[in-house]
Amino acid sequence: MKTSNPCIPLKTISLLRNLATKYETKDFLAEDPSQFLYYYKKPLDTELAAFTAALLSFGNRKQFIPKIKFILKEADLSGGIYHWIKNRDFEKTFSVSNNAKFYRFYSYRDMYYLFNRLFMFLDVEKSLGIYFHAKYVEELNRVNPDTNKPVQNPRHLIDVIASCFPDCSIVPQTKTSAKKRLCMFLRWMVRTDSPVDIGLWPWFSSKDLIIPLDVHVIQEAEELELISKGTPATRKTAEKLTEIAREIFEDDPCRLDFALFGKGVN
Secondary structure, eight states: OOOOOOOOHHHHHHHHHHHHHHHHHHGGGGGGGGGGSSOOEEEEHHHHHHHHHHHOSSOOOHHHHHHHHHHHHHTTTTTSSHHHHTTTOOOOOOOOTSSSSEEEEEHHHHHHHHHHHHHHHHHHHSHHHHHHHHHHHHHOOOTTTTEEHHHHSSSOOOHHHHOOTTTTTTTTOOOOOHHHHHHHHHHHOOSSOSOOOOOTTTSSOGGGGGOOOOOOHHHHHTTTEEEEEEEEOOOHHHHHHHHHHHHSSTTTHHHHHHHHHHHOOO
């Protein structure tokens, strides 16, 4: 196993490993949107609650966490978010004709499009995870029509997921976007043996995850000189920082997320 990169001082590597151990604990859940991973006991509900929570996790926590709780309480009237979506009970709260703001620049109409799309997935497959897995397998088996051979560079899972929401502004689509919220969602779903992340999707590897590029993560990465000052929060930056993380946490680069985010918040 690699233990160092000549570009990263050993004291920095040691610091980051210690910080990851310090912050990746159950206490991390208290004020973090990852708390919603434990809102439900059934995986069918958990996947949907986590996806919804991840997409709304931007801005001020004191503002977006109550919005997530509001949605889940509405869903609980139907026995949980799975049945709430499957039975189209979300239409009692979110309407395609309601353009009033729900959270920040997202309207009730935007939320309707999100849940309507999730309904469509559940109409095809039993769960969100099964649906995304099937789409990812399709991507891995995609053939180049010019060569009749598998594509050389299949899209990352976050891009496959994003492509499933063509009519939903809540899910980022651009190639340059770091897709921070989707990266965070995948961290939750994929990583195992964690007191925070729940690892419901064993079909994707932790070492292939991309670090969620939160503002705290960028600031602390700059402070520790892992990236240059003023580096933009783009997909390229997220991939670069993930490569650096693999030099410290070889098979689990998202451990660096806990180290940098925890240090930044505290």
